[in-house]
Amino acid sequence: xxxxxxxxxxxxxxxxTRWYRTDLKGKVCEDHCILxxxxxxxxxxxxxxxxxxxxxxxxxxxxxxxxxxxxxxKNKVSGKSKRGGQFLTEFAPLCRITCxxxxxxxxYSCIRGRLLExxxxxxxxxxxxxxxxxxxxxxxxxxxxxxxSKSITEGLLTREQYEEVLAKRNxxxxxx
Amino acid sequence: MLSLREKDRPVVxxxxxxxxxxxxVLRFCCVGSSSAYRRSYEDMHKELxxxxxxxxxxxxxxxxxxxxxxxxPNKRMRVDEDRVTxxxxxxxxxxxxxxxxxxxxxxxxxxxxxxAVKKQQFEFDSLxxxxxxxxxxxVREHSCxxxxxxxxREKSMCLGKDDVIxxxxxxxxAVQGKIGQELGAAVLANSPCEVSxxxxxxxxxxxxxxxxxxxxxxxxxxxxxxxxxTRMAVVKALEKISxxxxxRNYPCPPKKPNTRCSALDTSCLHTSVFIAGRYxxxxxxxxxxxxxIDGERRMDxxxxxxxxxxxxxxxxxxxxxxxxxxxxxxxxxxxxxxxxFALELLNPHRTKFSRTEIKQLQETINQSxxxxxxxxxxxxxxxxxxxxxxxxxxxxxxxSALIWTQKAIADTDLDFxxxxxxxxxxxxxxxxxxxxxxxxxxxxxxHSMSAxxxxxxxxxxxxxxxxxTYIKEFVHGDFGRTKPNLCDLMKTDADILELDxxxxxxxxxxxxxx
Numbered sequence: 127x128x129x130x131x132x133x134x135x136x137x138x139x140x141x142x143t144r145w146y147r148t149d150l151k152g153k154v155c156e157d158h159c160i161l162x163x164x165x166x167x168x169x170x171x172x173x174x175x176x177x178x179x180x181x182x183x184x185x186x187x188x189x190x191x192x193x194x195x196x197x198x199x200k201n202k203v204s205g206k207s208k209r210g211g212q213f214l215t216e217f218a219p220l221c222r223i224t225c226x227x228x229x230x231x232x233x234y235s236c237i238r239g240r241l242l243e244x245x246x247x248x249x250x251x252x253x254x255x256x257x258x259x260x261x262x263x264x265x266x267x268x269x270x271x272x273x274x275s276k277s278i279t280e281g282l283l284t285r286e287q288y289e290e291v292l293a294k295r296n297x298x299x300x301x302x
Numbered sequence: 303m304l305s306l307r308e309k310d311r312p313v314v315x316x317x318x319x320x321x322x323x324x325x326x327v328l329r330f331c332c333v334g335s336s337s338a339y340r341r342s343y344e345d346m347h348k349e350l351x352x353x354x355x356x357x358x359x360x361x362x363x364x365x366x367x368x369x370x371x372x373x374x375p376n377k378r379m380r381v382d383e384d385r386v387t388x389x390x391x392x393x394x395x396x397x398x399x400x401x402x403x404x405x406x407x408x409x410x411x412x413x414x415x416x417x418a419v420k421k422q423q424f425e426f427d428s429l430x431x432x433x434x435x436x437x438x439x440x441v442r443e444h445s446c447x448x449x450x451x452x453x454x455r456e457k458s459m460c461l462g463k464d465d466v467i468x469x470x471x472x473x474x475x476a477v478q479g480k481i482g483q484e485l486g487a488a489v490l491a492n493s494p495c496e497v498s499x500x501x502x503x504x505x506x507x508x509x510x511x512x513x514x515x516x517x518x519x520x521x522x523x524x525x526x527x528x529x530x531x532t533r534m535a536v537v538k539a540l541e542k543i544s545x546x547x548x549x550r551n552y553p554c555p556p557k558k559p560n561t562r563c564s565a566l567d568t569s570c571l572h573t574s575v576f577i578a579g580r581y582x583x584x585x586x587x588x589x590x591x592x593x594x595i596d597g598e599r600r601m602d603x604x605x606x607x608x609x610x611x612x613x614x615x616x617x618x619x620x621x622x623x624x625x626x627x628x629x630x631x632x633x634x635x636x637x638x639x640x641x642x643f644a645l646e647l648l649n650p651h652r653t654k655f656s657r658t659e660i661k662q663l664q665e666t667i668n669q670s671x672x673x674x675x676x677x678x679x680x681x682x683x684x685x686x687x688x689x690x691x692x693x694x695x696x697x698x699x700x701x702s703a704l705i706w707t708q709k710a711i712a713d714t715d716l717d718f719x720x721x722x723x724x725x726x727x728x729x730x731x732x733x734x735x736x737x738x739x740x741x742x743x744x745x746x747x748x749h750s751m752s753a754x755x756x757x758x759x760x761x762x763x764x765x766x767x768x769x770x771t772y773i774k775e776f777v778h779g780d781f782g783r784t785k786p787n788l789c790d791l792m793k794t795d796a797d798i799l800e801l802d803x804x805x806x807x808x809x810x811x812x813x814x815x816x
């Protein structure tokens with residue numbers, strides 16, 4: 127145990143499977159990572175290759191109001207069956223993030239399911255998103271339908287496939 | 303004797319001419335002594351006929367006051383005798399009880415019921431007999447009551463429906479003595495052991511149907527009921543319906559059936575027995591309850607199965623329900639004095655155990671596996687088990703956790719933990735259980751903490767917390783959903799590698815000295 131700054135598998139590695147969706151909506155390098163718990167719950171996060179996390183970018187604003195009529199902050203679920211949560215399809219926007227360089231990015235649901243919660247902590251502390259994108263800087267929690275809990279990940283990339291995509295990008299040397 | 307009075311005579315006559323059986327006649331004459339119903343059917347029937355024919359001679363004597371009604375009864379009387387006398391009582395099925403108070407009151411049926419109970423090998427010293435009758439019997443009862451009341455009214459007497467002895471009671475009076483004798487048990491009004499007898503009569507099921515039209519609000523379809531014509535609904539509808547409406551829809555007296563009731567299988571049910579104790583769990587690969595995902599079993603065995611197996615076979619119970627004061631994850635051990643639990647044994651066939659026998663059962667459980675250990679095993683009441691759950695939130699639990707930190711730590715880096723008292727946590731429902739629990743933020747207290755340094759990245763954290771605190775999430779933070787968490791306090795990434803429950807501070811069940 128002595129000196130083991132690195133230990134065994136992390137919480138994510140123990141309980142979650144990582145899935146990826148790259149170049150979302152055709153936008154180069156806008157990669158998302160979906161953490162699926164063994165109980166089917168999914169946590170939507172930015173993949174480490176997402177442009178927001180590159181080149182020391184800073185966040186100016188995170189906006190969960192995705193249209194005039196719809197704010198993800200208004201989402202409320204009640205009871206064990208999570209009644210009342212907004213139902214999301216793959217390309218439903220979760221939030222828009224504006225960086226200090228005025229670049230705006232939309233984060234998408236990536237999977238079908240019921241929205242359980244969005245991470246309000248990153249609104250007050252956007253650095254959480256930059257420093258800990260796969261844990262405290264998560265975007266949202268989604269509960270897929272029970273009968274779709276296997277099929278929702280069919281169109282997604284595994285960790286290995288994602289790493290291949292990254293490797294190819296590097297070969298082409300097109301910086302994101 | 304039949305304990306009938308002079309004024310009953312016209313009623314008896316009327317009932318006999320409607321084809322009623324002897325016990326139904328007694329019921330409508332409000333004969334409330336149980337012994338009257340226990341007599342042999344043939345004797346009762348003969349005496350009734352004798353009682354009615356007495357009137358012929360008696361009539362001339364008391365003629366003056368009741369002269370006006372003499373004629374019709376006499377005629378009916380003759381019709382009655384023509385019909386009743388030649389027929390064997392057995393082939394004559396009573397239109398009111400549909401045979402329940404005829405053949406089914408015979409000792410052979412009581413014997414049949416007793417044999418069915420004996421077969422199940424229950425051990426008991428008392429029982430309660432319950433009877434379930436077809437719903438339409440209430441309709442027929444009502445019809446017969448209206449029929450009789452007409453007669454009684456003319457004689458300016460009154461007959462309340464409540465005064466009539468119920469079919470159920472008459473049946474029980476007739477058979478329960480014999481059943482008790484056969485089984486060597488007292489038949490009481492209340493007993494943990496319930497022997498149920500049921501009757502159905504498909505031929506007359508439609509008797510109730512007109513009530514759905516006259517009283518639709520009494521018959522609302524419900525999810526769990528096969529038919530809307532439940533006994534309760536029928537009784538309620540009969541209370542509401544006017545006599546006139548009833549007579550328009552249903553014959554008074556009720557029509558004679560072709561068949562008698564059929565008896566359902568006798569069932570016997572003993573109320574649950576509750577067993578309580580405390581358990582230790584020494585394995586990190588043993589779930590508390592069977593772990594099933596997608597219909598597939600994940601791990602062998604479980605705490606509840608290890609405890610329940612010897613108890614199920616000794617109490618010869620049909621099944622069990624396990625409950626405990628909180629629960630631990632599969633990879634968490636429960637040490638110290640253990641966790642209180644209670645086990646409900648369903649339909650136990652044997653329930654009397656001495657202290658020594660219970661002690662032996664505890665020993666059997668403990669011998670069966672080294673993964674768990676049980677102490678203070680005892681039979682408790684159902685009410686007492688609520689003590690285990692009550693005040694669950696106020697109770698405290700203590701834990702011991704093996705913690706990893708990313709940052710290298712020295713012994714002194716842990717001192718500050720000791721100074722933290724009653725730390726208030728806001729815990730969102732952990733992602734790990736969010737699929738089956740409502741989403742909520744719960745306030746929980748970490749009363750105190752202390753740490754034992756192990757090496758530069760590991761230490762043992764002892765915690766005393768309010769029950770219901772999620773310890774794993776307090777340590778790693780659950781995506782920042784538990785605030786504050788140990789990572790915040792230590793200002794480094796931290797993770798929990800092992801967790802033990804050291805104590806569950808609930809003084810129940812009472813300790814049993816060795």
